[in-house]
Amino acid sequence: MIEMQNLSFGYSGGEPLLADMSLTVQPGSFHFLTGPSGSGKTTFLRLCYADLLPSSGRMMAFGRDVTELSRDGIAALRRKVGVVHQDPQFLDHLPVADNIALPQIVAGQPVNTDLISDLLDWVQLRQHGAAFPPSLSGGERQRAALARAVIMTPDLVIADEPTGNLDWDMSMRLLDLLIEFNQEGKAVLFATHDLNLIRAAKQHIQARVLRIANKRLQLAGADL
Amino acid sequence: MKRGELRSLDIAALWRGLSRPDPTGIDRVVPPTGFTAQLTVFAAAAMAFLAVFALALALATGRLAERWSSELAQTVTVRISAPPDQIEQQVATVMQVLQTTPGIAESRQIPDADVEKLLEPWFGPDVPVEVLPIPRLIEVTETGDGIDADALRLRLQGEAPGAILDDHTRWREPLVRAASRLRLLGLFSLVLIAAASAAMITLAAKAALAANGQVIRVLRLIGSRDITIATAFVRRFTQRAALGALLGSVLGMVAIWALPTVDEAGGFLTGLGFQGWGWLWPLLIPLVAAAIGFWATRSAALRMLREVR
Numbered sequence: 001m002i003e004m005q006n007l008s009f010g011y012s013g014g015e016p017l018l019a020d021m022s023l024t025v026q027p028g029s030f031h032f033l034t035g036p037s038g039s040g041k042t043t044f045l046r047l048c049y050a051d052l053l054p055s056s057g058r059m060m061a062f063g064r065d066v067t068e069l070s071r072d073g074i075a076a077l078r079r080k081v082g083v084v085h086q087d088p089q090f091l092d093h094l095p096v097a098d099n100i101a102l103p104q105i106v107a108g109q110p111v112n113t114d115l116i117s118d119l120l121d122w123v124q125l126r127q128h129g130a131a132f133p134p135s136l137s138g139g140e141r142q143r144a145a146l147a148r149a150v151i152m153t154p155d156l157v158i159a160d161e162p163t164g165n166l167d168w169d170m171s172m173r174l175l176d177l178l179i180e181f182n183q184e185g186k187a188v189l190f191a192t193h194d195l196n197l198i199r200a201a202k203q204h205i206q207a208r209v210l211r212i213a214n215k216r217l218q219l220a221g222a223d224l
Numbered sequence: 225m226k227r228g229e230l231r232s233l234d235i236a237a238l239w240r241g242l243s244r245p246d247p248t249g250i251d252r253v254v255p256p257t258g259f260t261a262q263l264t265v266f267a268a269a270a271m272a273f274l275a276v277f278a279l280a281l282a283l284a285t286g287r288l289a290e291r292w293s294s295e296l297a298q299t300v301t302v303r304i305s306a307p308p309d310q311i312e313q314q315v316a317t318v319m320q321v322l323q324t325t326p327g328i329a330e331s332r333q334i335p336d337a338d339v340e341k342l343l344e345p346w347f348g349p350d351v352p353v354e355v356l357p358i359p360r361l362i363e364v365t366e367t368g369d370g371i372d373a374d375a376l377r378l379r380l381q382g383e384a385p386g387a388i389l390d391d392h393t394r395w396r397e398p399l400v401r402a403a404s405r406l407r408l409l410g411l412f413s414l415v416l417i418a419a420a421s422a423a424m425i426t427l428a429a430k431a432a433l434a435a436n437g438q439v440i441r442v443l444r445l446i447g448s449r450d451i452t453i454a455t456a457f458v459r460r461f462t463q464r465a466a467l468g469a470l471l472g473s474v475l476g477m478v479a480i481w482a483l484p485t486v487d488e489a490g491g492f493l494t495g496l497g498f499q500g501w502g503w504l505w506p507l508l509i510p511l512v513a514a515a516i517g518f519w520a521t522r523s524a525a526l527r528m529l530r531e532v533r
Contacts, residue, residue, distance in 0.1 A: 049445075050533070051445070051533055052533075071449075071450055071533075072449050072450070072451075074533065075444070075447045075448060075449045075450075076447070077447075078444075078445060078446065078447035079446075079447035083445060083446075089438060089441070089442045089445075090442070091253060091255070091439055091442060092255075093255040093256065094252065094253070098252070102253065102442075102443075102446055103446045103447055105249060105250055105252075105253065106250065106253070106443055106446060106447060106448035106449075106452050106453075107447065108250070108452070111249075148446065152447070
């Protein structure tokens with residue numbers, strides 16, 4: 001699904017922020033990515049959905065080298081990968097239900113209203129379907145973003161510190177949704193610096209915990 | 225980002241996107257932009273209104289140049305001024321000379337009633353032509369081969385000293401030149417109007433695209449193709465440009481139609497307008513405006529998309 005070999009990246013060709021990284025993300029796997037702020041977690045994830053391209057090394061996504069993808073190829077890749085950001089962006093002039101349906105709309109598919117209702121139920125936002133994004137709380141925005149990320153039934157969901165601004169209960173609720181998604185055989189790549197959240201998750205699923213330290217990707221210690 | 229990477233935005237693909245219905249509602253992803261929308265419609269309407277007049281001017285001056293050219297090129301006038309006791313004799317002599325001159329199809333003395341009409345704009349009605357020392361005029365129509373004006377002038381000089389041959393060259397050429405120049409100016413105005421429209425629509429489209437940079441980034445991140453994003457913007461601006469231009473063109477046509485009618489003495493003003501099928505020309509303006517909107521928005525969208533991966 002995602003395969004990195006000796007990948008390095010530096011902004012504008014400068015000093016590498018990430019160096020010599022190798023990783024394989026298999027279908028149905030659950031990976032946590034942790035590391036101190038500024039270690040390059042977001043950069044690492046952006047490489048996974050071709051928002052950035054590696055400076056060197058090899059980055060394969062769904063069997064294709066991302067450096068050789070056309071812009072339409074990148075769009076196709078992003079339809080196979082759902083992304084939830086720490087600060088999810090919506091189109092504020094559209095209701096939440098339409099924002100969740102956006103990936104279907106831009107893919108030229110008919111909007112599946114039953115699916116959207118199911119997703120609103122899943123993320124417990126049924127009563128907010130007609131609301132506009134600015135009226136949502138932080139947790140509601142994250143759950144709406146998750147619903148949007150999974151509407152195309154992607155093979156992989158990338159979550160970039162989605163619980164960064166949430167309290168513990170809300171963080172757990174979001175984690176539960178991702179675990180549920182993972183249990184359907186889909187892969188999850190979850191960046192967080194909340195070690196308690198990782199420990200809580202490991203009570204329910206088998207997850208690998210990766211840490212970015214000194215520009216490199218490492219397997220976290222046994223305490224995680 | 226390299227230029228070649230936006231190959232998917234070729235004209236044919238964009239046109240296919242525009243001509244297809246929008247069942248999934250992709251156009252909704254572009255937020256309504258009240259000010260730029262109104263600006264585009266207003267600019268297109270104002271430019272189309274001006275374009276109708278420039279078009280009318282170009283067509284009218286074209287017709288005028290043609291008319292003056294064709295009407296005057298095949299005719300000459302002989303003007304006879306002589307003392308009252310000699311004038312009839314000289315008119316008869318001139319008529320004889322003209323009948324034996326090669327290249328003349330017809331010659332006729334302009335009747336007093338017609339002369340009176342010619343003078344009416346200056347002297348008013350009921351001019352007592354007979355008491356005025358007005359020269360006699362003979363209108364000569366040439367054959368296709370034309371006449372040798374210099375030879376005829378010499379002959380008239382010898383046989384009827386009061387006769388002067390006027391082949392209209394002196395004032396016909398500057399008039400035709402002026403009319404042709406006016407036509408060129410009209411066409412140049414059309415080009416300027418098109419360029420100004422393109423500039424204004426590009427500015428409005430760029431403003432709308434810049435204001436929607438975040439929308440474009442979100443759409444790309446969730447897997448939207450460039451063509452999908454560009455189509456949504458291009459469709460909106462093309463429609464606005466066409467709608468504004470249609471309004472402006474119709475208003476312009478009504479204004480031209482409502483111009484006061486002036487008889488032939490009005491000369492140039494009588495010709496300002498459209499005749500027959502010519503009324504269809506202004507209907508091309510909304511099509512041209514739509515094409516300008518299409519190109520301008522496409523190039524603005526290309527520039528914007530180049531900045532987003």
